[in-house]
Amino acid sequence: MTPWTLRRLTVPASLDAPDSWLLRGAVAVEHAAHRDAWGNLDLARTEHEVLAILRHQRYLRRERFVAVTGPATDGAPDPARVVGSAALSLPVDNNTHSAHLEISVRPGARRHGIGSALHDAAVAVARAAGRTTLTTSTDQRSEPAPGPASIAPSTGSGLVRSTDDGVRFALAHGFSLEQVTRFSVLDVPLDPSFLAGQHASAQAAAGNAYRIVTWDDPCPDEWVDQLAELETRMSTDAPGGGLDLHEDRWDADRVRATEAELRERGMRHSVAAAVHVPTGTLAAFSAFKRPAWTDEFVHQHDTLVLAEHRGRRLGMLVKTANLQRLAVEQPGARRIGTWNAEENAHMLGINVALGFRPAGGSGEWQARIV
Ligand SMILES: CC(C)(COP(=O)(O)OP(=O)(O)OC[C@H]1O[C@@H](n2cnc3c(N)ncnc32)[C@H](O)[C@@H]1OP(=O)(O)O)[C@@H](O)C(=O)NCCC(=O)NCCS
Structure with missing residues (x-):
């Protein structure tokens, strides 16, 4: 060398x-x-x-x-x-x-x-x-079968392959495995009638109290404070496994700064949100990040339903709304990729129902560095 x-x-x-x-x-x-x-x-x-x-x-x-x-x-x-x-x-x-x-x-x-x-x-x-806390990730193209060549995280959900370079390296440097996430891919375009059916049944379950709004960045001024609240809740409500990470507060300035960064990166941020009509507030959202340098691949980014609005199929409602819009705006899209914690049964359930298939994942590691 x-x-x-x-x-x-x-x-x-x-x-x-x-x-x-x-x-x-x-x-x-x-x-x-x-x-x-x-x-x-x-x-x-x-x-x-x-x-x-x-x-x-x-x-x-x-x-x-x-x-x-x-x-x-x-x-x-x-x-x-x-x-x-x-x-x-x-x-x-x-x-x-x-x-x-x-x-x-x-x-x-x-x-x-x-x-x-x-x-x-x-x-x-x-x-x-x-x-005092250092986190890192390792990638894997498929999840290993249980056995001596696999390691489970502290959550007990998912496995990483103990022979992978990154895993060996993380173990050698004192990291412990605190979470396994699943990467899933949805092949698109979906059959429009399947998508319309999923959307209609989610809307029927949600009822008339919710209506969909969509935007590409910049977020309309009327929603920006509420989008910041939804982003903050992403940091507390998405399962964090054994990772020592806490609330990450957002405000309107941070939404605007993030939009500017994404724009400079060449990423469109496309959001579908559910408005709770009686209160005029955002109850749920789902966002794509769409890279300018490829028509084929789209990142399914954050999806969240506020705790007080859960159990009404709003997750499926906002996801299908965004997928329907993507089919019209980006007919060349072929793959949508998304990451979910293996213990996030509700989000995985929605994704599996839409046709997302497991395509690998990551190990999320943590070390004390005092
Ligand atoms: C992980 C990665 C950065 C390691 O880089 P590297 O330059 O090979 O690492 P080092 O040579 O410093 O290895 C340090 C120790 O890690 C362990 N290790 C790393 N790769 C290993 C392997 N394939 N098999 C066994 N042990 C391994 C060993 O203990 C090694 O010490 P040794 O060579 O004296 O036995 C590299 O494999 C990589 O880029 N992987 C893909 C990205 C990734 O997973 N990054 C996350 C890291 S947590």
Whole structure:
């Protein structure tokens, strides 16, 4: 293995700037790891997107480290010299005891200590920022069968493969498995009459007290405070397994900042929400993130029904409303991907009823770094 050194990434002015090769190299490493884990780049971020994300640090401070082969200073500005990448996120307002770390090493450069060096550099920054809990994720293309080659999380729901590189690495670095999430894919377009039938039966169960509103960002001013409340509830009401993470408060400013970030990333944020007519408030919402660089793949993002409105099939109502709209607006869409905690039986039930099929998932890990 060629000698390598670590560098802390500074945010380049653009993707053409002289120092941008480090960012472009980091993204290439992440793509190589994605291809290795998933066989495609549906879930990967583009260079453009990573740069846009790095420009937005009001709610998440972001630090990046790269492992570079060749001379420690200077040397050719060649993205291919980057063999490892670490992205550390430090929440600014809430959960300030925590930090999240994602590490990728080129498959051909693994088992040479690069991942460990990136981990140690990120932990030093997290500790200096007063963080005591570090979380990380590992990807898997399929869930293993129960047996000696699998590990269950503290929740007891789902399994990860104990022989995967990321799992071995997480265990070697003192992380414990606190949750398993399922990645599911829905092949679209769906049969319009099936979708209309699901929507009509959900509307019948919900009754006349609820009506659907839809928007692409920006969220209309009249709903922005309530969307912030729904986003806050996402952080408390979606199952968090054994992860030591607490309420993450949103307000209208954060909704607007997130919309700006998504726009710069090239993501459309398409929302369907259920209005509770008697009170004129939002009771439920479901959102897609639609990348501009692919017509085929869509992210099914947050879905939430406020606790006081549950049990009326509003989850199915808002999801089917958004799917019906997508079928009209983006007929080229072929796959919708979504993530759910394995213990989230209600959300998984809706997704399975719509035809989402299991397509892998993640292990969610946590370590104390005091
Ligand atoms: C996880 C990952 C970042 C590790 O990078 P790496 O540079 O190979 O890691 P290191 O060489 O520092 O490995 C450190 C230790 O982790 C463990 N480990 C890592 N990969 C392993 C494997 N395939 N089999 C057994 N142990 C492994 C070992 O204890 C290893 O120490 P050793 O080589 O002295 O036995 C890399 O495999 C990767 O990019 N995987 C995909 C992304 C991912 O899962 N990231 C999340 C990490 S929590």
